[in-house]
Amino acid sequence: MIGLLTGSLYYRKNHWSTGSDWRGIGIAMGLMTFLPVAYIVAANIKYGAERVKEALIAFVIRQRMPTKVFIVFFGIFFINGVICAIRSLL
Secondary structure: OHHHHHHHHHHHHOOOOOOOOOHHHHHHHHHHHHHHHHHHHHHHHHHOHHHHHHHHHHHHHHOOOOHHHHHHHHHHHHHHHHHHHHHHHO
């Protein structure tokens, strides 16, 4: 929800830019991939790296997605979000 709201706020702030401006969607996708992983890491970091790894594996299993596909998609969306955030700041 936070990712989607941030993306929509980006467009609202920029007066609903033209259809060729994809930065808001990129920022929303980046946040939608980063925030769940950040929450899992933050909630389990005090128990050690092994617990963080187990929590991330449990998240991947819960999503019913192969681990390699999860890493590729989340990596692409996260990098896309970072690029869009940088481009919107410049």
